[in-house]
Amino acid sequence: MKRYKLTIAYDGTAYCGWQRQPDPVPTVQREVEKAAGAIVSHPVSVLGSSRTDTGVHARGQVGAMNVETHLDTERLRKAINSRLPNDILIRQMEEVDLGFDVRTAKRKRYQYCIWSDQDRPVFQRQWAYHYYRRLDIEAMQAACKLFEGEHDFEAFRGQADERENTVRTIFSCSIHRRAELVIFGVEGSGFLYHMVRTMVGTVLEVGNGRRKPECVCEIIASKDRRQAGPCAPAVGLCLQWIRF
Amino acid sequence: MKRYKLTIAYDGTAYCGWQRQPDPVPTVQREVEKAAGAIVSHPVSVLGSSRTDTGVHARGQVGAMNVETHLDTERLRKAINSRLPNDILIRQMEEVDLGFDVRTAKRKRYQYCIWSDQDRPVFQRQWAYHYYRRLDIEAMQAACKLFEGEHDFEAFRGQADERENTVRTIFSCSIHRRAELVIFGVEGSGFLYHMVRTMVGTVLEVGNGRRKPECVCEIIASKDRRQAGPCAPAVGLCLQWIRF
Numbered sequence: 013m014k015r016y017k018l019t020i021a022y023d024g025t026a027y028c029g030w031q032r033q034p035d036p037v038p039t040v041q042r043e044v045e046k047a048a049g050a051i052v053s054h055p056v057s058v059l060g061s062s063r064t065d066t067g068v069h070a071r072g073q074v075g076a077m078n079v080e081t082h083l084d085t086e087r088l089r090k091a092i093n094s095r096l097p098n099d100i101l102i103r104q105m106e107e108v109d110l111g112f113d114v115r116t117a118k119r120k121r122y123q124y125c126i127w128s129d130q131d132r133p134v135f136q137r138q139w140a141y142h143y144y145r146r147l148d149i150e151a152m153q154a155a156c157k158l159f160e161g162e163h164d165f166e167a168f169r170g171q172a173d174e175r176e177n178t179v180r181t182i183f184s185c186s187i188h189r190r191a192e193l194v195i196f197g198v199e200g201s202g203f204l205y206h207m208v209r210t211m212v213g214t215v216l217e218v219g220n221g222r223r224k225p226e227c228v229c230e231i232i233a234s235k236d237r238r239q240a241g242p243c244a245p246a247v248g249l250c251l252q253w254i255r256f
Numbered sequence: 257m258k259r260y261k262l263t264i265a266y267d268g269t270a271y272c273g274w275q276r277q278p279d280p281v282p283t284v285q286r287e288v289e290k291a292a293g294a295i296v297s298h299p300v301s302v303l304g305s306s307r308t309d310t311g312v313h314a315r316g317q318v319g320a321m322n323v324e325t326h327l328d329t330e331r332l333r334k335a336i337n338s339r340l341p342n343d344i345l346i347r348q349m350e351e352v353d354l355g356f357d358v359r360t361a362k363r364k365r366y367q368y369c370i371w372s373d374q375d376r377p378v379f380q381r382q383w384a385y386h387y388y389r390r391l392d393i394e395a396m397q398a399a400c401k402l403f404e405g406e407h408d409f410e411a412f413r414g415q416a417d418e419r420e421n422t423v424r425t426i427f428s429c430s431i432h433r434r435a436e437l438v439i440f441g442v443e444g445s446g447f448l449y450h451m452v453r454t455m456v457g458t459v460l461e462v463g464n465g466r467r468k469p470e471c472v473c474e475i476i477a478s479k480d481r482r483q484a485g486p487c488a489p490a491v492g493l494c495l496q497w498i499r500f
Contacts, residue, residue, distance in 0.1 A: 021378045069379075093375065101378045131337065134265045134345045135313075135383065 018075040019104035030064045047095035052079045061114040067246035072253035121252040126194040141248035147219035154225035155218040156185040166235040170206030214241035262319040263348040274308045291339035296323045305358040311490035316497035365496040370438040385492035391463035398469035399462040400429040410479040414450030458485035
């Protein structure tokens, strides 16, 4: 028995998120488990570090699986990739300690892409949220900075989340424009359900002038979900990497 | 009656090229004509400057159409865009002389994206051709330079082309690498059927060491299609712009 850590990229457009669901719901976990199982000829369970939602993308989701195989690691990785659909790829694979636990992530980075233009995106339409109103990037950047530090993010969690501890540390949060794309990036110790998308939804309301950057501190202090902005659409979100 | 010049972007993945074909074959021209016709309430014919093939993309295809409308140009553009599928967009629109002829292009630029990595692309899979063998970019660049100038490109045209004059001027041709992407760009007075893709197929054989850069001169001189490399797949090709 060997344990492997997998670094997985996927275009989430066609999937109902990472997490396995009853047949025939297409999920990324199911595709990876099916491909790996076909190669090692036994059922495989792949636990993921982040449960990305329907339509959310990843460049660096991390999963772990136990398998019985005589293949060397790189050959196994390529064999599984050859069985995966073309919107999912195992980018890296390494043998790890049997005790390796994907839930022990220390730091994660998410990116959210906003297509800020009057016209909708053609080539970025699957990974950017089209926002046609003018955005004040400086104000948005000021708001982002106020997320940094250790805070109770109760006001930014989706209702479906039942985890009790809502305190998280944000190591960095910033936003910049590159032509039509406005890119929001955030690194933290962990994220609550819908937390990144609710941060983005709030920062967008700062960008369009409906709120002031300082609202971020007030919303955090309120611990009231109704004070924060809406949850931004899944299409723009991408899990960039996870560190252990 | 007004005549408009349209600058059109499209992801060609879902279309059997630009050129209208009998129903129900999906083509870009048909979609644009259908959307424009629905807005102005009369049949519209949109002539394109380049007949892009099945699966080929464009950031700057140029079309022209005559319409009867009281809408101002920007309102008309937005109205048509609202009727177009999300993989086609009219980026610019301007009223032109009734004599404007899209076939009088002076200069066109095409780009061809190669995903040069052992692993297939996930996010670029719809607009880059996956080439997993090692590529010698310097040798490819040397080959590209030999296309520049006025030459008879008979050896680089697909058999379907029956135009008599096969002399074209290449103003610039070059290639560079940006991480996994190898980007080939060419500007010319015009291009024969399959000419860019056959240039790319030939340059790839220089990149993998099967041919020397100097082969380009020999192939051009031969005027024999069998001397050139294969026609590279449509997926990597994008019509960047057209100047008049």
